[in-house]
Amino acid sequence: xxxxxxxxxxxxxxxxxxxxAAGSPRAQQHSYTQQDIDAGHALYDANCGRCxxxxxxxxxxxxxxxxxxxxxxxxxxxxxxxxxxxxxxxPSHQFSTAQALTxxxxxxxxxxxxxxxxxxPPTGSGSGLVGDPARGKTVFEGKGGCTSCHAINGAxxxxxxxxxxxxxxxxxxxxxxxxxxxxxxxxxxxxxxxAALERSILEPDADVAVPxxxxxxxxxxxxxxxxxxxxxxxxxxxxxxxxxxxxxxQKTDLKEHGFLPSAMPSYRGxxxxxxxxxxxxYLLSLRGPR
Amino acid sequence: MKPVVLAIAVVTAAVSLGAQxxxxxxxxxxxxxxxxxxxxxxxxxxxxxxxxxxDQITPANVKNxxxxxxxxxxxxxxxxxxxxxxxxxxxIMYTVSPPNDxxxxxxxxxxxxxxxxxxxxxxxxxxxxxxxxxxxxLGDRLFMGxxxxxxxxxxxxxxxxxxxxxxxxxxxGFSITVAPLVVKDKxxxxxxxxxxxxxxxxxxxxxxxxxxxxxxxxxPEPGQPGSETWTGPAWQKGGGPIWxxxxxxxxxxxxxxxxxxxxxxWNGDGRPGDNLYTDSVVALDPDTGxxxxxxxYTPHDEFDYDATQVPVLADIQFNGQPRKVLMxxxxxxxxxxxxxxxxxxxxxxxxxxxxxxxxxxxxxRPNRVQNPTQEGTLVYPNNQGATNWYSPSxxxxxxxxxxxxxxxxxxxxxxxxxxxxxxxxxxxxxTGQFPTMALPAMVGGTTNNRRPQDGYGLIQAVDxxxxxxxxxxxxxxxxxxxxxxxxxxxxxxxxxxxxxxxLDAKTGSLLxxxxxxxxxxxxxxxxxxNGKQYVAISAGNNTFVYALRQN
Numbered sequence: 001x002x003x004x005x006x007x008x009x010x011x012x013x014x015x016x017x018x019x020x021a022a023g024s025p026r027a028q029q030h031s032y033t034q035q036d037i038d039a040g041h042a043l044y045d046a047n048c049g050r051c052x053x054x055x056x057x058x059x060x061x062x063x064x065x066x067x068x069x070x071x072x073x074x075x076x077x078x079x080x081x082x083x084x085x086x087x088x089x090x091p092s093h094q095f096s097t098a099q100a101l102t103x104x105x106x107x108x109x110x111x112x113x114x115x116x117x118x119x120x121p122p123t124g125s126g127s128g129l130v131g132d133p134a135r136g137k138t139v140f141e142g143k144g145g146c147t148s149c150h151a152i153n154g155a156x157x158x159x160x161x162x163x164x165x166x167x168x169x170x171x172x173x174x175x176x177x178x179x180x181x182x183x184x185x186x187x188x189x190x191x192x193x194x195a196a197l198e199r200s201i202l203e204p205d206a207d208v209a210v211p212x213x214x215x216x217x218x219x220x221x222x223x224x225x226x227x228x229x230x231x232x233x234x235x236x237x238x239x240x241x242x243x244x245x246x247x248x249x250q251k252t253d254l255k256e257h258g259f260l261p262s263a264m265p266s267y268r269g270x271x272x273x274x275x276x277x278x279x280x281x282y283l284l285s286l287r288g289p290r
Numbered sequence: 291m292k293p294v295v296l297a298i299a300v301v302t303a304a305v306s307l308g309a310q311x312x313x314x315x316x317x318x319x320x321x322x323x324x325x326x327x328x329x330x331x332x333x334x335x336x337x338x339x340x341x342x343x344x345d346q347i348t349p350a351n352v353k354n355x356x357x358x359x360x361x362x363x364x365x366x367x368x369x370x371x372x373x374x375x376x377x378x379x380x381x382i383m384y385t386v387s388p389p390n391d392x393x394x395x396x397x398x399x400x401x402x403x404x405x406x407x408x409x410x411x412x413x414x415x416x417x418x419x420x421x422x423x424x425x426x427x428l429g430d431r432l433f434m435g436x437x438x439x440x441x442x443x444x445x446x447x448x449x450x451x452x453x454x455x456x457x458x459x460x461x462x463g464f465s466i467t468v469a470p471l472v473v474k475d476k477x478x479x480x481x482x483x484x485x486x487x488x489x490x491x492x493x494x495x496x497x498x499x500x501x502x503x504x505x506x507x508x509x510p511e512p513g514q515p516g517s518e519t520w521t522g523p524a525w526q527k528g529g530g531p532i533w534x535x536x537x538x539x540x541x542x543x544x545x546x547x548x549x550x551x552x553x554x555x556w557n558g559d560g561r562p563g564d565n566l567y568t569d570s571v572v573a574l575d576p577d578t579g580x581x582x583x584x585x586x587y588t589p590h591d592e593f594d595y596d597a598t599q600v601p602v603l604a605d606i607q608f609n610g611q612p613r614k615v616l617m618x619x620x621x622x623x624x625x626x627x628x629x630x631x632x633x634x635x636x637x638x639x640x641x642x643x644x645x646x647x648x649x650x651x652x653x654x655r656p657n658r659v660q661n662p663t664q665e666g667t668l669v670y671p672n673n674q675g676a677t678n679w680y681s682p683s684x685x686x687x688x689x690x691x692x693x694x695x696x697x698x699x700x701x702x703x704x705x706x707x708x709x710x711x712x713x714x715x716x717x718x719x720x721t722g723q724f725p726t727m728a729l730p731a732m733v734g735g736t737t738n739n740r741r742p743q744d745g746y747g748l749i750q751a752v753d754x755x756x757x758x759x760x761x762x763x764x765x766x767x768x769x770x771x772x773x774x775x776x777x778x779x780x781x782x783x784x785x786x787x788x789x790x791x792x793l794d795a796k797t798g799s800l801l802x803x804x805x806x807x808x809x810x811x812x813x814x815x816x817x818x819x820n821g822k823q824y825v826a827i828s829a830g831n832n833t834f835v836y837a838l839r840q841n
Binding site: 083086087094213233234238 | 388715766
C-alpha cells in the first residue's frame with residue numbers, strides 16, 4: 001500500500017512527466033530512483049508543503065510543479081533549497097546535499113502534474129466487487145457510451161477529460177474553460193483510486209476537474225453568460241466567456257450565478273454494480289500495475 | 291450612555307496634549323480603557339476584547355470614511371504577511387513590518403519620526419513566512435521579538451537599540467513572532483517553532499536589561515505535574531510554542547496564554563498521552579510564572595490545532611449567574627467558555643463544521659472520533675483551522691463575540707503508523723506528512739475560482755451564553771483579519787479578497803467597504819488624535835488609516 005496516496009501514484013509517471021515537462025527537461029542533471037522521489041516527497045511534505053501546498057502553487061507567483069524561476073540545474077535548485085533566498089520568506093534548510101537533491105527529484109517528478117487540491121471525501125472502499133478489465137473495456141466502449149465524451153490517450157472525444165494514464169501538458173482546456181483553463185490546468189484524469197473512480201461514475205458532480213467546470217451568470221436583465229470562472233469575491237465576478245472574452249459583473253446586477261452541474265450523467269441505475277466495477281478495473285489497468 | 295460621555299471627555303483631554311508622547315507606565319497600561327484614544331498593547335488592553343470606547347464613527351456616518359494616509363513598508367516576500375497591530379501612544383504610532391522593521395509615525399499624517407531595520411541572521415527558520423505580530427511598550431522603551439530568536443529593546447524616542455538579548459537558537463527553529471505582553475515590571479513572551487521539535491515556554495524578562503526572571507515550560511519534564519501525559523523522551527521535542535499574545539486579569543493577578551501544537555504535528559505515535567500543556571490555555575501568576583490552572587482543548591492533537599488564539603476575558607451573565615469568564619474561538623472549530631478564576635469548563639460549541647469531536651464530558655474532555663490514518667482521514671476544519679491567530683472581538687455593549695472564520699474547510703490527514711516514520715534532525719521540520727488543503731494555507735492566491743464547498747470566509751457573531759450564531763457576514767474567500775468592535779456598535783474587519791469593511795455590530799449588515807488591494811492579515815485598531823477618531827488596518831505591504839471626511 002502506498003503511503004502517499006494520490007501523489008504517489010502520479011509519481012509513477014515520472015519518466016513520462018519529465019519528458020513532457022513544461023519547463024526544460026535538459027536542466028535535469030541526474031537520474032533518480034523511485035526511492036529518491038519518495039524520500040524527497042516526504043521531505044517536501046514535512047518542510048515545504050505548508051507554504052508551497054500540495055500542488056506546488058501555494059506561494060503566489062511560484063509554481064514548483066511547472067517551472068523554477070530562480071534556478072535551473074538540479075545542483076542550483078538543491079543549493080537554493082539549502083541556503084534559502086535571502087530577503088524573502090524562503091528560509092534556509094538544514095538538508096544535506098543528497099537530501100536536497102531528493103527534493104529536486106520529487107519536484108522534477110511532479111512537473112506537468114496537477115494533483116487534486118480538493119480531495120474528494122472518502123466514500124469507503126467502494127462496492128468491493130472485483131472488476132474485469134476486459135469486460136470493462138466492452139462496457140466503456142459499448143453500453144456505457146463513455147467514448148462519446150472521453151478519449152483514452154488522445155484517441156476519442158474531448159468533451160470530457162482524457163482518461164488515459166499519461167500526464168497531459170499543463171493547461172489543458174475543457175469546453176467550459178475556453179483557452180487557458182483554470183489555474184494550473186487540470187490533471188485531466190479522475191482520481192486514481194478504485195473508490196474515487198467509482199464515485200466519479202456514480203456521482204460525477206461531486207468533483208469536477210477545474211478546466212471542466214462551467215460557470216454561469218444570469219443578469220437581472222435576463223442575459224445568460226457561461227464560461228470559465230477566473231476570479232470572484234464577495235461583491236464581484238471575473239470570468240472568460242465561451243467566446244474567449246473577459247467579462248466582469250457586480251453581483252448586485254445578477255439574478256443568479258454559480259457552477260453548472262457536471263455534463264456527465266450519473267450511471268447509478270444505468271449500469272449494474274458489476275459493470276461499474278469492470279469499468280473501474282479497465283481504467284485502473286490503463287495505468288499499469290501498482 | 292455613560293461610556294459615550296467618558297470617551298468624549300478623554301478625547302478632549304487628548305487635544306491639549308497633542309502629539310507629544312508621555313512615558314507609558316505600567317499603571318497606564320493597567321487603565322488603558324480609560325484612554326481609548328491610545329492603543330497601548332497588542333489587543334488594546336489586558337482583556338483582549340479589542341473593543342474601543344471611541345464612538346465618533348457611527349453606523350450613520352461610517353459611509354463618510356475616507357483614506358487619510360498610507361504607510362508603505364518594504365516589499366514583502368511572497369509568503370510574508372503584515373500581521374502586526376500598531377501601538378498608538380499620544381499621537382505617535384509604532385508598528386513593525388516583516389521581517390523586523392520598526393517605525394515611529396505621526397499618527398495624523400503618516401510621516402516618519404524614525405525607522406529601525408533589523409537584519410535577521412540567515413539561520414532564522416520560520417514555518418510559515420516571516421511575520422511579527424507587534425510591539426510592546428513600557429516607559430520609553432519598545433520591545434520586539436525577532437524571527438532569529440532575539441528580543442530587542444528600542445528607545446521609543448530615537449529608535450536606538452538599548453539592549454538586545456538572544457533568547458534561543460534560531461538554527462534549532464526558535465523564532466519570536468508574538469507581540470510581547472507587559473505586566474507590571476515584566477516583559478512576557480515565548481518562542482514559536484512548534485514545527486521544529488522545540489520545547490516551548492513562557493518567560494518573563496526584565497525590561498531594564500532583558501535578563502530572564504522566570505520561565506514556565508509548556509512541556510513539563512519528568513517528575514513535574516503534567517509529565518504523566520508524556521511517554522519516554524518525547525517531551526524534549528514536544529512543541530508547545532507561544533505565538534499569540536496572552537491576556538491578564540489584574541484583580542485575579544492571573545495571565546492567560548494559549549499554547550500551540552505538540553510535535554510532531556501530524557503523527558502522535560511517538561508521544562502517547564494527552565501531551566500537556568499543548569493546545570491548552572494556561573493561567574499563570576505573572577510575578578512567579580507558577581501555573582494556577584489549565585484547560586486542554588485538544589488532547590493528543592494530530593491535526594495541528596494550536597490553541598494560541600487570544601483568550602478573551604469578560605464578566606458576563608452565564609446560566610443566570612455573573613461569571614468571570616474566558617472565551618476562546620479555537621482553531622479546532624469550537625467556541626469555549628471557561629471560568630477564568632478556576633478553569634472550570636462551562637461551554638463548548640462548534641462555530642463551523644467540525645468532524646473530529648462529537649461531544650464533551652462534564653469536565654470538558656472532548657470525545658475525539660477521528661485520527662490520521664494511513665489511507666487518509668477527512669477532517670473538518672482543515673489544518674489551518676476554523677480560525678487562527680487573527681484576533682476575535684467581544685463587545686460588552688452587544689454581548690456578542692465576533693469570530694473571523696474559515697468556514698467548512700477540510701483536510702485529509704495521513705500518517706505512516708509508528709513513531710519511526712518521523713525522524714528528528716535539528717533545524718529540519720519535525721511534523722509528519724502535510725495534510726491536503728483545498729485552500730492556500732499561508733497567503734491568499736491571486737485569484738479565487740474555487741467552489742463554495744471548498745470553504746469560504748465569515749465574520750460571525752456568537753452569543754457566548756449559548757454558543758449560537760447571531761449573524762454571519764459571508765465572504766467568497768477566507769479571512770486572516772482580526773476584528774475590532776466599538777462603542778458605537780460598529781465591527782471592522784477584512785479578508786483575503788482585499789476588502790476592509792464596517793459591519794453593524796448588532797445585525798452584521800455591511801455599512802462601508804474599501805478595496806485596499808492586498809490581503810488583510812492583521813487586526814484593525816482605532817485611536818484618536820486632537821479629538822478625531824482614526825481606524826487603521828494593515829494589508830498587503832501597507833498600513834491604511836481612515837477617518838471621517840471633514841464637512
